[in-house]
Amino acid sequence: MENIDIEIQLKSKAFDALIKHLQDRTEVQNIDLMNLAGFCRNCLSKWYVAAAKEEGVVIDYEEAREKIYGMPYETWKKNFQK
Numbered sequence: 001m002e003n004i005d006i007e008i009q010l011k012s013k014a015f016d017a018l019i020k021h022l023q024d025r026t027e028v029q030n031i032d033l034m035n036l037a038g039f040c041r042n043c044l045s046k047w048y049v050a051a052a053k054e055e056g057v058v059i060d061y062e063e064a065r066e067k068i069y070g071m072p073y074e075t076w077k078k079n080f081q082k
Contacts, residue, residue, distance in 0.1 A: 019044070023070040026080040044068045 022028070022041055030040035048064040065073040 019068055019070075022068070026076070029082055041065075041068050 033040040045061060045064040045068045049059055049061055052059040069076040
């Protein structure tokens with residue numbers, strides 16, 4: 001396996017770990033993430049859509065949100081947004 005393939009695989013695993021961590025930490029609000037880190041779950045969703053577009057894959061924002069939140073956004077908002 002080439003170094004670039006390994007790097008892509010490692011980045012993918014790190015991204016998956018970040019998403020899982022955010023899905024598990026529902027008490028952390030998006031506004032908290034924005035204030036502390038300058039990005040939130042919605043930003044990740046937008047970046048996911050942009051990455052898909054660059055690769056010629058069509059995915060809409062709501063689909064991306066569901067992948068990032070681990071459930072439909074409206075469900076997450078109803079259950080966890082303060």
